[in-house]
Amino acid sequence: MDLEKSLSAILQEAKGAWGVVVKELAVQNGAYFAHRPDELFIAESVIKVPIMAAVYAACEQGKARIDAQLALRKEDLVGGSGFLYALSPGLKLSIRDLVTLMIIQSDNTATNMLIDLVGKEQIDRTMREVGMERSRYSRKLMIYPQDVTENNMITAGDVARMLEQIACGGRFSRWASADMIAIMQKQQVLNGLPSQLPSRSGEDGQAAWELACKSGWDTGRQHDVGILSVQGRQFAIAALSQDVRAEAALHTLGLLGRAVYDFAVA
Template sequence: MKRIAFALALMAGLTASAKAGGQAVPQQTPLQRLQASIERTTRSISAAWGVYVKSLETGEEIALDADRQMETMSTIKIPLMVEAFEQIKAGTFKLTDKYTFAQGDSQPGTGTIQRLDPGAVMTVKDLLTMMIIVSDNTATEVLYRMVGGPDAVTRRMDALGLTKTRAMNIPSKWFAVLRAAPSTEQFYRDGKNPFGLSTPREMGRLLEMMERGTLVDKASSELMLQMMRGQLYRTRIPRYVTGYRIPHKTGDFLPYVGDDVGMLEAQGKTIIVSIFTGNHFGSGEALENAIGLVAKDVADYFAYRP
C-alpha cells in the first residue's frame, strides 16, 4: 500500500492552485516530484552523488550531476565486457575458448575463482559471466589481458562517443598500490589510482545501446543483458524494488564509493537507473540503503505511469 500511495502522490495533479502570500504556487509535474524525492534522499547522506534516470519509452529523464566524472570501481567491467564481445565478433577469440588458470592469476577482493586450485579451466563465456554476476577480479584480470588492457577498453568507449569513460587499472596493479598505502582511507583520499572513471549519463547511454540491440550486434547485446540479469549483488538498486527484472552491475569501495548501474524491465517498460556515489565516509549500509530508496522511488513512479 505504501508503494501505491507514493506513486499516487507523484502522479496526482493538484485540483486547485495553492496560494502563498496571494501568489499562486506553480504546480510541480509528476516527474518534478519524483526528482524532488530523489534529491531529498541524496541530501540525507553526506556524499557526492551522480544520478541518471531515463525511460526508454517516454524519454523522461532525471539528471542530477549526471555528467560529473566519478570513480566507477567495478562498473567499469561493463565496458570491459563490451570490448570482449567486440573482439569476439572480430574473431580474436571465441566465447567457447578455454582458459587454464595458473598460480599467479588469482586476485583478491570480490569473486570466487581465487579459491580454485591452479589448473581449473573456464571458457571465455564463463569468465565474462563470473566478472559480471559476482564481480570476479581474477576473471577481470584475465579478460583485461585477453583484450589488450585498459587502453583497449578506453579506445572502444571513445569510438562509441563515451569520452569520459576511462578504464584505468587492472586488479593486480590497483591492489598493489592499495597494499602500499598508509591506510585505506588515505589511498582513497589521494585519488591517484582510480580503477575506472565515467559519468552516470555515459554509463546510462551504454546500457541504452545494449537494450536497443546496437551494442556490438543484437545477439551480443542480448547475451550481455542476460549476464547482467544474473547479478547476485542485490543490496542497492534491487533492494526495495519488486515487479521488475533488473540487469545491473555494482561497483564499490565501501564506505567511500558505492555505485550501481542498470535497468528496470517490466511490462514493456525499460528505465535506465545509473547511480554513482563518492566521498562518503559514513556507514556503507546507510549508503546502500539510500541508493535502494532512490531506485524504489523510480520504480514506483514508472509502475503507475500511463
C-alpha cells in the first residue's frame, strides 16, 4: 500500500484547505507524508497539547508537582468546552487531573488554570524545545484581552514534531512521555481521526490499536492530531483544516486516520 498515494487522493477530494503531516516514529527512513506542513492555522484546542507538554516540563524541572492540588477560583471559570465552569469555586483538583480534563474533555477552565500555573514563558520555551518553530501561543482560552489581538497558531509540521518528542522522548523522561500519552489515549472526543477505525479491541479480526489524540474546532475549522499505535508501529498524525464545514472535515479526518491504519497493518 502506498501511503502517499492514499493520503494525496483523500486530500484531493477534500473540501477546504488542509495541512497534514504523517510520520512513522522510531524507524529510520520510516513512512513520511507532508501536505502544506508549514502553513499556519488558528490552533483552536490543539494548543492544549503543547500546554500539557509545558506543564510536564515544568514538573520535571522542579517548578511544580504533578500531584499537587489547585483550588478552583471564581475568576477561573470560563465557558465553552468542559464542565468545570459549572462547579463550585473552592473545589481542589490535582495538576494531573486538570491536564486530563483539558485533554479528554477540552476543558477551557482547566486549561486557563494550567496556563496561570506555568506561565507564557514556560509555554513558549517548551514549544521551541519540542520543535514548534512557527507556531505560537498568544492568549488564554475564551478570554479576549484588548492588548492581545493574535490567535494561537500552529502548523501541521510543528505539531508532528511535538508529537514525536512526546512519543519518543528526548525532551521528556520516559515517565512524562508515558503519562502524557496515557492521558491522550483516554480522549472522549472521537469524531475525527479515530471515527473510521475498526473496533479498538481487535475482536472483529482486525488489529487492535491505540490513538492518543486531541481535536480542536470552531466554525470553518476542524483539527485532529495524535499518535497512532498499531502492531508495534507508531505514527504521528497532524491534520488541520480551515474554510470547511464540520461534517465534511470530520469525514476527511476519518478517512485520513483509516488510511494510516490500513498502511500500518498492510
